[in-house]
Amino acid sequence: MHFVKRILANCNQTSNIGMETTLSVEELNKREAEFDAKIASGITIEPKDWMPERYRKQLLRMMSQHAHSEVVGMLPEGNWITRAPSLARKAVLLAKVQDEAGHGLYIYSAAETLGMDRSEMIDQLLSGKAKYSSIFNYPTLTWADIGAIGWLVDGAAIVNQTVLAKCSYGPYARAMLRICKEENFHNKQGYQIMAYLMRGTKEQREMAQDAMNRFWWPSLMMFGPSDTNSPNSGDLMKWKVKLHSNDDLRQRFIDRTVPQAEAIGLRIPDENLKFNESTRHYDFGEINWEEFKQVVSGNGPCNKLRMKQRADAHTNGAWVREAAAAYSAKKAASKN
Amino acid sequence: MSDNNHQWPIWEVFIQPKNGSAHEHAGSVHAPDGEMALLNARDVYGRRLEGVNMWVVPALAIVASTPDDVGPFFDPANDKMYRWPNYFKTPEGIKQIS
Amino acid sequence: MSSKNALIEYCLRIADNSSILAHRLSEWSGHGPILEEDIAMSNMALDLIGQARGFYAYAATLENKGRSEDDLAFRRDAREFVNRNLVEQPDHKDFGTAIMRSFLYSCLSYLQFRTLMNSNDETVSGLSAKAIKEVIYHVRHCGDWIVRLGDGTEESHQRITDSLNDLWMYTNELFEQNEVDAILLNDGVGVDLTLLQQDWLNLVKEIFSQAQLTIPDVGGYQSSGGIKGLHTEHLGFILAEMQFLPRAYPDAIW
Numbered sequence: 001m002h003f004v005k006r007i008l009a010n011c012n013q014t015s016n017i018g019m020e021t022t023l024s025v026e027e028l029n030k031r032e033a034e035f036d037a038k039i040a041s042g043i044t045i046e047p048k049d050w051m052p053e054r055y056r057k058q059l060l061r062m063m064s065q066h067a068h069s070e071v072v073g074m075l076p077e078g079n080w081i082t083r084a085p086s087l088a089r090k091a092v093l094l095a096k097v098q099d100e101a102g103h104g105l106y107i108y109s110a111a112e113t114l115g116m117d118r119s120e121m122i123d124q125l126l127s128g129k130a131k132y133s134s135i136f137n138y139p140t141l142t143w144a145d146i147g148a149i150g151w152l153v154d155g156a157a158i159v160n161q162t163v164l165a166k167c168s169y170g171p172y173a174r175a176m177l178r179i180c181k182e183e184n185f186h187n188k189q190g191y192q193i194m195a196y197l198m199r200g201t202k203e204q205r206e207m208a209q210d211a212m213n214r215f216w217w218p219s220l221m222m223f224g225p226s227d228t229n230s231p232n233s234g235d236l237m238k239w240k241v242k243l244h245s246n247d248d249l250r251q252r253f254i255d256r257t258v259p260q261a262e263a264i265g266l267r268i269p270d271e272n273l274k275f276n277e278s279t280r281h282y283d284f285g286e287i288n289w290e291e292f293k294q295v296v297s298g299n300g301p302c303n304k305l306r307m308k309q310r311a312d313a314h315t316n317g318a319w320v321r322e323a324a325a326a327y328s329a330k331k332a333a334s335k336n
Numbered sequence: 337m338s339d340n341n342h343q344w345p346i347w348e349v350f351i352q353p354k355n356g357s358a359h360e361h362a363g364s365v366h367a368p369d370g371e372m373a374l375l376n377a378r379d380v381y382g383r384r385l386e387g388v389n390m391w392v393v394p395a396l397a398i399v400a401s402t403p404d405d406v407g408p409f410f411d412p413a414n415d416k417m418y419r420w421p422n423y424f425k426t427p428e429g430i431k432q433i434s
Numbered sequence: 435m436s437s438k439n440a441l442i443e444y445c446l447r448i449a450d451n452s453s454i455l456a457h458r459l460s461e462w463s464g465h466g467p468i469l470e471e472d473i474a475m476s477n478m479a480l481d482l483i484g485q486a487r488g489f490y491a492y493a494a495t496l497e498n499k500g501r502s503e504d505d506l507a508f509r510r511d512a513r514e515f516v517n518r519n520l521v522e523q524p525d526h527k528d529f530g531t532a533i534m535r536s537f538l539y540s541c542l543s544y545l546q547f548r549t550l551m552n553s554n555d556e557t558v559s560g561l562s563a564k565a566i567k568e569v570i571y572h573v574r575h576c577g578d579w580i581v582r583l584g585d586g587t588e589e590s591h592q593r594i595t596d597s598l599n600d601l602w603m604y605t606n607e608l609f610e611q612n613e614v615d616a617i618l619l620n621d622g623v624g625v626d627l628t629l630l631q632q633d634w635l636n637l638v639k640e641i642f643s644q645a646q647l648t649i650p651d652v653g654g655y656q657s658s659g660g661i662k663g664l665h666t667e668h669l670g671f672i673l674a675e676m677q678f679l680p681r682a683y684p685d686a687i688w
Binding site: 071074075078081082083084085086087088089090091094095097098101102104105108143193196197200201203204309312313316317318319320321322323324326327330 | 453456457460464465466467468469470472476477479480483484486487490503504507508527530579581582583586587590593675676678679680683685686687688
Binding site: 046048049050095098099102105106109112117118119175178182321324325327328329331332 | 343344346363364365366368369372380383384400402403
């Protein structure tokens, strides 16, 4: 597998992979100290800057996982495009799912600057080596699920991404900035779907509450394991790739979402949810971490289906990608 | 590279946001050649009325300075403040020149 | 038939074509051969949904029966749909078939909107002026792919040839006309499709010659009757899926 060799000062350049192997221990320590100092003073790391191998690897893992989540995330919502209940809703949903493809593409591009081809990342996804967000392994059973996903899942994603837009790696931060700008309407359209359902017929209200009941807890799980149990968080926070802990972001999401639910008459399916006057935050019940573990490790309701759909698209498209490449090669050859 | 992949090379996309302004880097696309790179750039980066003109450039064609070049490339300009107009104090009694 | 009723019917045709083809293209969302193309297919679908909405809305205004654009899209049955049968054909997730279907249709759509831009009816000319920019891109994008697939690998050449052979029997029907067309032509509102047929063939042939493709022998069955509501079996399934929610919850607002 060849590495992408790109050198672009402004934005996308390939990092200096394997540089440190040629460095002496003293030199390595010196570079690490310089790197740490840059991070500490808030200087953005660019692809051609020296970086510790672990920084590069952790970032690549996190970014490819993020990109995969965008692309796999197209499937549960895409499931309802052909059944959207009005032409306006259909256009909005299609545009939203299309944006997810675009966002996957931006993040893959940013990750490629760390020295791995997009095709290799996709291979890792399809072989099960790379993970993606567990939320997309839940089925979309009714139209209300489209509202719940836009509102809750995109809402959670926005909380995450707003912070990531300030992360230490330049290409990732820039991709996030663009994504945040585009993603604003995703959350709003989801909430609007829910609001319409809640002021609709009895069946519509039940549909909305049912979607809420099914998507609330998985949405909370999107922020990842609790801080006491998050193996990669330490390094990522030290390097300012992550700027807040999983639990902090989860709390932020709950605090902003509960009033939104109440405003349209949706009940949060958590008996222990209560506003805590002393902390000024909502207390909430225990997350089912066993379910999270199962879904992440491949045993969710839709893991197999999602991977099959991605694999089918990739396999069915192979002849197309091959043909386009062959055509270009032929044209280039005939010019010479 | 596995047969299934046929990874297309990367192109950098530059968009001119409005008439008269300079092209700005927007992002990248994969494409087997320039024509398709342009079409892909239009579809990926033109979804929200982003501009009036597009360039696509093979990523490999871009030559960039390295972080080690920062000093020799950019520092020598440090002591040449006379290149900036505010270096020059306008003599008293003269309202404005140029 | 009154001029007004003819125009309503005419708008429904354009809207039905756009809406059904958009449905087919939107089935590709999340399943495209590569991310860039996934995005491109959604762009085409979005353009078509926009065109459908414009023409449905105009038809609804003209008929003035209190029906909305969505009532026209979601509450009519298959026999009332007046799209060309080409656009409802399934592609079974074969990219070549999807592209060929869009290409053959877009070439007609381009020629039609180009003429309709000068329609005596201001709304029709306005909607057409907007649509033509979109359709020009569809022709270019799909045409580019036809050439690549036709002149790509041995496999892609064979596959796109098969798609062409399968879809060609729906192309004659693109030019079928009836009383509606005669009335609107007389009013200076519509297009004479028979005059566009040769241009369409030239456009298609030009791309096919670059793609090393030959037009199949005309013989055997040719589809007919879309504008009379006579469709292939596929349309019923499209509508069953598309219209499910408004049909199942008739009082709901979404």
